[in-house]
Amino acid sequence: MTDRKIRVLVAKPGLDGHDRGAKVVARALRDAGMEVIYTGIRQTPEMIAEAALQEDVDVVGLSILSGAHMALCPRIVELLRSQGMDDVVVLVGGIIPDDDVAPLKNLGVKGVFGPGTSTRDIVEFIRQSVG
Amino acid sequence: MSLVTELLAGNRRALARIISQVEDDGPEAHALLAELHPHTGRSHVIGVTGAPGTGKSTLVNALAKTYRSQGQTVGIIAVDPTSPFSGGALLGDRVRMRDLAGDPGVFIRSMATRGSLGGLARATADVILVLDAAGFDRILVETVGVGQAEVEIASAAHTTIVVEAPGLGDEVQAIKAGVLEIADLFAVNKADREGADRAVLALQMMQGLAPAPAGHHGTGRQAGHAAPGAQADGAWLPPITKTIAVRGEGVAALHDWVEQHAAYLRETGQLARREATRAATALNHILRERLIAALFAGLTNGELDRAISAIARRELDPYTAADHLLQAEKPGFPGIVRRP
Numbered sequence: 083m084t085d086r087k088i089r090v091l092v093a094k095p096g097l098d099g100h101d102r103g104a105k106v107v108a109r110a111l112r113d114a115g116m117e118v119i120y121t122g123i124r125q126t127p128e129m130i131a132e133a134a135l136q137e138d139v140d141v142v143g144l145s146i147l148s149g150a151h152m153a154l155c156p157r158i159v160e161l162l163r164s165q166g167m168d169d170v171v172v173l174v175g176g177i178i179p180d181d182d183v184a185p186l187k188n189l190g191v192k193g194v195f196g197p198g199t200s201t202r203d204i205v206e207f208i209r210q211s212v213g
Numbered sequence: 214m215s216l217v218t219e220l221l222a223g224n225r226r227a228l229a230r231i232i233s234q235v236e237d238d239g240p241e242a243h244a245l246l247a248e249l250h251p252h253t254g255r256s257h258v259i260g261v262t263g264a265p266g267t268g269k270s271t272l273v274n275a276l277a278k279t280y281r282s283q284g285q286t287v288g289i290i291a292v293d294p295t296s297p298f299s300g301g302a303l304l305g306d307r308v309r310m311r312d313l314a315g316d317p318g319v320f321i322r323s324m325a326t327r328g329s330l331g332g333l334a335r336a337t338a339d340v341i342l343v344l345d346a347a348g349f350d351r352i353l354v355e356t357v358g359v360g361q362a363e364v365e366i367a368s369a370a371h372t373t374i375v376v377e378a379p380g381l382g383d384e385v386q387a388i389k390a391g392v393l394e395i396a397d398l399f400a401v402n403k404a405d406r407e408g409a410d411r412a413v414l415a416l417q418m419m420q421g422l423a424p425a426p427a428g429h430h431g432t433g434r435q436a437g438h439a440a441p442g443a444q445a446d447g448a449w450l451p452p453i454t455k456t457i458a459v460r461g462e463g464v465a466a467l468h469d470w471v472e473q474h475a476a477y478l479r480e481t482g483q484l485a486r487r488e489a490t491r492a493a494t495a496l497n498h499i500l501r502e503r504l505i506a507a508l509f510a511g512l513t514n515g516e517l518d519r520a521i522s523a524i525a526r527r528e529l530d531p532y533t534a535a536d537h538l539l540q541a542e543k544p545g546f547p548g549i550v551r552r553p
């Protein structure tokens with residue numbers, strides 16, 4: 083009886099300490115039938131990549147409000163790749179200026195979700211991206 | 214290189230992927246487990262159970278740190294419930310285990326309970342085997358402390374720690390859930406809180422050890438005198454340890470009790486008996502799953518439905534119906550249960 087669940091790591095890298103948004107998304111993904119591993123605030127890129135590996139997730143969802151996304155996202159993508167997790171879907175949500183969206187996608191971030199995004203769109207995006 | 218070879222060589226990605234295969238009961242799961250099985254049997258498996266919020270994850274984090282400080286490697290399985298409504302799960306135990314991040318001697322895996330009770334016990338036991346084969350000295354399994362599932366999962370552990378905390382009404386809950394029977398050790402966590410001593414006393418009373426009230430003598434088993442741990446008659450009296458997991462206090466003592474219990478199991482031959490119980494449980498689950506799958510595969514469309522409606526209409530009783538279903542000639546299920 084194969085029961086393949088979509089597994090998602092929700093992490094909050096960087097130093098800002100507020101994770102309300104991340105928790106809302108985590109709950110929405112659970113309610114959409116996914117298994118969500120929630121790791122909490124102040125995660126380093128190394129911690130996130132390692133947790134993603136141990137948990138063998140399909141998706142890594144990052145919540146970044148601090149403005150450090152251009153430093154954090156590429157680092158996390160690079161760490162995931164270096165451990166052979168090339169096909170993990172990396173998403174970022176939070177406060178991301180429009181001008182940064184294209185560069186982030188070029189660096190390997192699959193989806194960027196701004197503050198107004200409905201959780202339903204994120205669920206849909208994940209279902210489409212995870213084969 | 215095969216996944217198993219990579220796992221045995223210490224590749225953590227291979228380990229994680231094999232766990233997924235096993236957890237999903239995927240197409241390669243059985244072959245992988247068969248290949249891993251000869252490499253298992255070295256880890257000491259410690260179950261950590263108790264009501265939500267008692268501090269199990271925090272305690273697992275602290276225990277793991279203690280083991281690491283002694284150079285032992287630790288695999289951790291943290292089980293949280295699947296939502297019965299969505300089938301999804303929010304697995305948050307890692308939040309309390311961030312101290313362990315970046316340590317190559319630790320591997321943490323979160324698991325959802327998913328479907329059935331038996332399924333969880335099977336998957337947990339299998340993931341334990343995978344971590345065992347990967348060479349972890351100690352495996353800590355945190356489970357949601359509710360109901361019958363605990364008893365099943367306890368059968369997969371060598372040492373089961375039941376975690377209580379003051380102020381959660383656990384004194385009562387422990388009796389209800391039957392966790393008293395599965396406890397090898399008790400941890401009364403949140404000992405910084407009011408009521409910890411009362412919780413200890415409640416547990417001692419359940420063990421028949423609380424000092425008798427003034428004026429009474431000789432009630433209970435050696436009231437107030439028996440030292441916990443291995444007894445002269447070969448029994449094990451579960452010790453009760455107060456801990457403050459957030460500060461790591463009492464955790465060294467708890468660790469020492471785990472190791473004493475491990476030694477007790479080895480020295481009394483109980484380890485072999487527990488291993489036999491584990492093997493029996495595992496085989497039972499597999500046989501049951503296979504037999505039921507084989508039976509259903511052999512039933513023609515509607516056979517089951519017809520039996521069900523016949524029972525509902527009182528034309529047939531369920532036992533006779535089951536006899537009929539099991540006796541019929543079925544490809545792939547030839548007469549496993551056949552009455553003369």
Ligand SMILES: Nc1nc2c(ncn2[C@@H]2O[C@H](COP(=O)(O)OP(=O)(O)O)[C@@H](O)[C@H]2O)c(=O)[nH]1
Nearest residue numbers: 265266267268269270271309402403457458459
């Ligand atoms: N005061 C106090 N709080 C604790 C202690 N151990 C854990 N906690 C807190 O209790 C809450 C639940 O802990 P957690 O480890 O997640 O419990 P679990 O649900 O049993 O895994 C958290 O807020 C912990 O910080 C302790 O020894 N004392």
Ligand SMILES: [Mg+2]
Nearest residue numbers: 269270306355
């Ligand atoms: Mg927990």
